[in-house]
Amino acid sequence: MKRIAVDMDEVIADPLKKFIELYHRDYGIGLDLVIEPGNEIHQQVPHHVKDKWLEYINEPGFFRDLEVIPGSVEALSLLQSKYDVYIVSAATEFRNSLIDKWDWLATHFPFIGWQNQVFCGKKIVDVDIMIDDRIKNFANFKGRPLLFTSPHNALITHYERVNNWQEVLDKLM
Amino acid sequence: MKRIAVDMDEVIADPLKKFIELYHRDYGIGLDLVIEPGNEIHQQVPHHVKDKWLEYINEPGFFRDLEVIPGSVEALSLLQSKYDVYIVSAATEFRNSLIDKWDWLATHFPFIGWQNQVFCGKKIVDVDIMIDDRIKNFANFKGRPLLFTSPHNALITHYERVNNWQEVLDKLM
Numbered sequence: 001m002k003r004i005a006v007d008m009d010e011v012i013a014d015p016l017k018k019f020i021e022l023y024h025r026d027y028g029i030g031l032d033l034v035i036e037p038g039n040e041i042h043q044q045v046p047h048h049v050k051d052k053w054l055e056y057i058n059e060p061g062f063f064r065d066l067e068v069i070p071g072s073v074e075a076l077s078l079l080q081s082k083y084d085v086y087i088v089s090a091a092t093e094f095r096n097s098l099i100d101k102w103d104w105l106a107t108h109f110p111f112i113g114w115q116n117q118v119f120c121g122k123k124i125v126d127v128d129i130m131i132d133d134r135i136k137n138f139a140n141f142k143g144r145p146l147l148f149t150s151p152h153n154a155l156i157t158h159y160e161r162v163n164n165w166q167e168v169l170d171k172l173m
Numbered sequence: 174m175k176r177i178a179v180d181m182d183e184v185i186a187d188p189l190k191k192f193i194e195l196y197h198r199d200y201g202i203g204l205d206l207v208i209e210p211g212n213e214i215h216q217q218v219p220h221h222v223k224d225k226w227l228e229y230i231n232e233p234g235f236f237r238d239l240e241v242i243p244g245s246v247e248a249l250s251l252l253q254s255k256y257d258v259y260i261v262s263a264a265t266e267f268r269n270s271l272i273d274k275w276d277w278l279a280t281h282f283p284f285i286g287w288q289n290q291v292f293c294g295k296k297i298v299d300v301d302i303m304i305d306d307r308i309k310n311f312a313n314f315k316g317r318p319l320l321f322t323s324p325h326n327a328l329i330t331h332y333e334r335v336n337n338w339q340e341v342l343d344k345l346m
Contacts (some may be wrong), residue, residue, distance in 0.1 A: 003297065086297065092287040098271040114265040114294045121288035124176065124259065126299040126315075142299075 001084045003127040004172075005118070008089040008101060010133045010150040012072040012109070015057065016041055018065070022056050023049060037154035063100035068108050071165030077111060078173060086127065087112055090137070091119035131168060135159060146171070174257045176300040177345075178291070181262040181274060183306045183323040185245040185282070188230065189214055191238070195229050196222060210327035236273035241281050244338030250284060251346060259300065260285055263310070264292035304341060308332060319344070 009015050019041065020031045031049070035041055042050035056062055079085050087105060091097045098119055105112060118125060123137045130141055133150040138159065146168065147159040162168045182188050192214065193204045204222070208214055215223035229235055252258050260278060264270045271292055278285060291298060296310045303314055306323040311332065319341065320332040335341045 086295075092275065092290040092292065095272060095275050098275060098292070099268060102265065102268050102271060116294055117265040118291060118293040118297070119265070119271070120291040120293070121286065122259075124291070124299050126297050 001082075002129065003084045003086060003125075004079060004129045004131065005086050005088040005123065005125050005127040006076065007130075007132040007134070007137070007148070008087060008091075009066075010069075011131060011148045012069050012076070012087075013063070013066040013104065014069055015063070015066055017067055018062065019053060019056055023052060026052075035151035037151060040152045058094055058096060060096040061100060063094075063097045064104055066104065069165070073108060075165035075169055076109060078169060080111065082173065083129075084116070085112065086116045086118055086125065088118040088120065088123055088125050088127075088130075090121060090123065090134075092121045129172070131162065174255075175302065176257045176259060176298075177252060177302045177304065178259050178261040178296065178298050178300040179249065180303075180305040180307070180310070180321070181260060181264075182239075183242075184304060184321045185242050185249070185260075186236070186239040186277065187242055188236070188239055190240055191235065192226060192229055196225060199225075208324035210324060213325045231267055231269060233269040234273060236267075236270045237277055239277065242338070246281060248338035248342050249282060251342060253284065255346065256302075257289070258285065259289045259291055259298065261291040261293065261296055261298050261300075261303075263294060263296065263307075265294045302345070304335065 006012060024030055031045060042053050076085055089101055091101050101119060105117060128143045129146060130138065130143060131146045131148055132138065133148045133153055135147065135153065135156060138145040145159055147153060147156065147161045149161060149163045162171065179185060197203055204218060215226050249258055262274055264274050274292060278290060301316045302319065303311065303316060304319045304321055305311065306321045306326055308320065308326065308329060311318040318332055320326060320329065320334045322334060322336045335344065
């Protein structure tokens with residue numbers, strides 16, 4: 001059975017929406033959800049907002065109640081019938097994200113067992129397919145990378161792209 | 174640079190000693206540290222002690238103050254000069270172990286950055302050498318496995334064995 005590695009943030013979980021909600025809560029200022037293609041969220045907001053981004057994502061609880069990216073639950077459930085599906089998240093950079101991510105997966109993806117969870121730094125996984133929004137995770141990867149569309153990667157052209165979970169299913173099922 | 178995956182429990186950290194201490198604290202009974210070759214700790218103790226084992230390792234804090242396996246800090250520091258050294262621990266089975274293991278590494282192995290930490294279930298890592306006390310982690314592994322001696326694996330003969338960290342250095346440096 002071929003192995004697939006699936007990223008969390010901006011692929012199955014939505015940290016951008018949570019950040020915007022927290023910022024609105026704390027400052028009463030709405031941030032534009034539409035990020036220019038090729039930009040990171042912190043490139044489009046005032047400097048002090050960039051600092052808040054780092055502060056928020058280091059807080060216990062930030063990753064616990066993120067919204068699920070549409071279609072991802074159904075897609076992973078279907079993919080599991082044909083592939084060995086792993087969640088592979090660069091979580092060790094943020095100490096407090098570890099338990100939040102574990103709990104979040106238990107809530108939204110209970111069919112992915114602990115055996116198939118990887119919380120890491122560099123993604124040195126031995127898999128056949130990797131679905132990720134960050135091309136840095138494709139460096140030295142020998143398998144088939146699928147670039148999951150997010151505003152920050154919208155201008156990248158040299159990777160096979162998937163714009164949503166239906167497109168992943170169209171390619172892999 | 175070749176990659177090495179190094180396991181935590183019974184390779185760089187000592188959960189057996191901690192368990193014996195907790196059991197003595199709670200029941201006033203000393204357990205024999207000498208485990209018969211080929212046996213797991215729970216095979217040598219009364220049935221209710223086996224249940225305590227599972228209870229203890231699920232408690233927050235269990236993995237936070239484990240003793241360091243002798244020679245491991247110096248060995249990993251030396252290995253880092255020649256290899257890309259990763260800590261790869263089957264931690265996702267125990268939710269509360271995640272932060273404890275992260276903090277423990279920060280205390281005892283601060284020279285291993287978050288980039289080189291992997292908390293997972295199945296060890297699907299793409300590395301050249303794997304140092305582990307559990308042969309189940311060598312299943313489907315294409316690199317060079319080094320079996321780190323622990324009582325439970327003492328009777329296994331079909332893997333290259335290392336009895337301590339000096340022997341690892343003798344083989345790899």
